[in-house]
Amino acid sequence: MTDDPLSVPYRERERSVTMEPMGADDDLHEELFTLNIGPHHPATHGVLRLLTTLEGEVVRDIKPIIGYVHTGIEKSCEDQQYWKVITFVERMDYLAYYFNASAYCMSVEKLLEIEVPDRAQYLRVIHMELNRIASHLFALATGALDLGAITMLWWGCRDRDLVLDLFEMSSGQRMHPRYIQIGGVFEDIPPGWVEKTRKFLKLMPTRLDQYEDLLDRNEIWLERLKGTGVISQERALELGVTGPLLRATGHPWDLRKAMPYSCYEQFDFDVPVGHHGDNYDRFKVRMDEMRQSIRIVEQALDGLPEGDHITTDRKVALPPRHELATSMEALIHHFKLVTEGFRVPPGEAYTAIESPRGELGCYVLADGSAKPARVHMRDPSFVNLMSLPDMARDSLIADFIACVAMLDPILGGVDR
Amino acid sequence: MRPRGRKPRGGNSKLPDATGLELIAQRIRTSLGDEAVTGTTYYREQATVDVAPEAVHDALEYLSRADEEPWTRLSSLHGVDYLPEEPRLGVHYQLLSMERCDRLNLRTRVGADDAHLPTVIDLFPTADFQEREVYDMFGVVFDGHPDLRRILLPEDYTGYPQRRDFPMGGEPVLFTFNEHKYPRWYD
Numbered sequence: 001m002t003d004d005p006l007s008v009p010y011r012e013r014e015r016s017v018t019m020e021p022m023g024a025d026d027d028l029h030e031e032l033f034t035l036n037i038g039p040h041h042p043a044t045h046g047v048l049r050l051l052t053t054l055e056g057e058v059v060r061d062i063k064p065i066i067g068y069v070h071t072g073i074e075k076s077c078e079d080q081q082y083w084k085v086i087t088f089v090e091r092m093d094y095l096a097y098y099f100n101a102s103a104y105c106m107s108v109e110k111l112l113e114i115e116v117p118d119r120a121q122y123l124r125v126i127h128m129e130l131n132r133i134a135s136h137l138f139a140l141a142t143g144a145l146d147l148g149a150i151t152m153l154w155w156g157c158r159d160r161d162l163v164l165d166l167f168e169m170s171s172g173q174r175m176h177p178r179y180i181q182i183g184g185v186f187e188d189i190p191p192g193w194v195e196k197t198r199k200f201l202k203l204m205p206t207r208l209d210q211y212e213d214l215l216d217r218n219e220i221w222l223e224r225l226k227g228t229g230v231i232s233q234e235r236a237l238e239l240g241v242t243g244p245l246l247r248a249t250g251h252p253w254d255l256r257k258a259m260p261y262s263c264y265e266q267f268d269f270d271v272p273v274g275h276h277g278d279n280y281d282r283f284k285v286r287m288d289e290m291r292q293s294i295r296i297v298e299q300a301l302d303g304l305p306e307g308d309h310i311t312t313d314r315k316v317a318l319p320p321r322h323e324l325a326t327s328m329e330a331l332i333h334h335f336k337l338v339t340e341g342f343r344v345p346p347g348e349a350y351t352a353i354e355s356p357r358g359e360l361g362c363y364v365l366a367d368g369s370a371k372p373a374r375v376h377m378r379d380p381s382f383v384n385l386m387s388l389p390d391m392a393r394d395s396l397i398a399d400f401i402a403c404v405a406m407l408d409p410i411l412g413g414v415d416r
Numbered sequence: 417m418r419p420r421g422r423k424p425r426g427g428n429s430k431l432p433d434a435t436g437l438e439l440i441a442q443r444i445r446t447s448l449g450d451e452a453v454t455g456t457t458y459y460r461e462q463a464t465v466d467v468a469p470e471a472v473h474d475a476l477e478y479l480s481r482a483d484e485e486p487w488t489r490l491s492s493l494h495g496v497d498y499l500p501e502e503p504r505l506g507v508h509y510q511l512l513s514m515e516r517c518d519r520l521n522l523r524t525r526v527g528a529d530d531a532h533l534p535t536v537i538d539l540f541p542t543a544d545f546q547e548r549e550v551y552d553m554f555g556v557v558f559d560g561h562p563d564l565r566r567i568l569l570p571e572d573y574t575g576y577p578q579r580r581d582f583p584m585g586g587e588p589v590l591f592t593f594n595e596h597k598y599p600r601w602y603d
Contacts, residue, residue: 066567066568067566067567067568067569067570070568070569072577074553074578075577075578075582075584076584078580078584079584110460110461110462111460113460237488237489237514238540238541238542239541239542240489240490240491240540240541240542242491253514258514258517259517347459347460348459348496349460349462350462350492350508350510350519350521352491352492352519359491359492361491361492361510363492363494363496363508363510365496365498373496373497373498373499373580374496374497374578376494376495376496378491378492378494378510382545382546382549383542383545383546385545386541386542386544386545415568416568
């Protein structure tokens, strides 16, 4: 390799297939074969390209090639006021939008040193945990589809829709709701939302039992998941793997427990772990996490405190609508916030939360203006993807598809 | 449900505090020499050690292996451009101790013209993609990285878009009618 890696001509580096005729004395049984899986392939969960080296049907090496949905969100954020950035970061990991917005808002709140009211913290937790259920359901649905269980796709999407209905009711949007704001949440929950959520929470465990009846006794499902894609705990830690993938290896690392944020320290929940670190454990950990999320939401609804849903600091949060008609000050604040935004004192903050896929960290650099100088997301999918070659090496190509399914990378988060 | 205690702010624990940070900096100085640490910052309950660019690898090796309170995990590695300041580019190493549930940020600064840093992939294999991303976005070359190529942008891309002086704006979409206007595609 030369000093400047960019000096190598385009496409030269990845050339793997040659058109040269095969020699008569070549041993055809020991030939390595390069297969390009993706970027457009349904089993790669987005536009993920995997340069796979095969020997017969055995995977010898995988190189993930990413960047196909890189849209420069982090760069775009630098040109937006702080409160407008939320819209951008929500579109990174597009199945865990509440988490992206939370991580970003918590970083900015840290820089601004504002307190978030209790009720807002609870509402954040409720929405994040519902989002975790939705995200795990979709992971399970598409993962099962990769393994040929198409019923699970319909069932998973059916029940994820119930969560999206709740999001729509509380924030007006099914996806990317921009519900979590700096200083709290956008709006208090509407009347009837708690009852609707409780109905869902009562229904969901029966649905989870249904999935387990469908999958957990299914010979094909078990054969394809048990003992495949094993990664040791030590290797997972070295590679920075977090979330359900790490917990499946038996390491009980969960930021909600280890470094509680929002108000997670007030809830009673367990951290499910696996034993072997194989695909089956990943599936089980996700199933159990959904049950724990239900527990958390139930407790949060029971203990939902009264009070403000967003900070009363008018320099940061918009004044309530009714004040605009009567208060001149409110009108000025509203005008200033909408036109210029608020300024954040210079400094930098890194906040990490537990997203459905692992540690989601958000780094914000403020330079004293109304726009952030840098927003960086440490996306768990991006880091977890590094473990794919280790999982799938020396296994069958069918098992490697199961690995991608259970790894659950979200390419919007990987490429940002 | 547990009784409500005081909320920890912002999601991260509070140690090391300012004193703990100074002790860590002092231990790095003792083991690597005084010029290795260029400063410490304690801001909003976050501890940051500034390290000279040539000492990054040694400092991380010391902190992750030899220190009495080791920081065994690298949770995030990212770049940042402090444009008006010099040296301009910064690289952050967010260290994590899973035993003590604690974070430490190690920061180094390099100039934009000749940005070179030693790779830490031998200490933390998780740095692989993340160093490639910093190289891709900021042009910091990590010496010793086995496969340092662009990761998110196309391989024939020129420039480092996350630098603050890189212009904001859309990339033209290539169609047959306008591809002659962008000769780079043929090169």
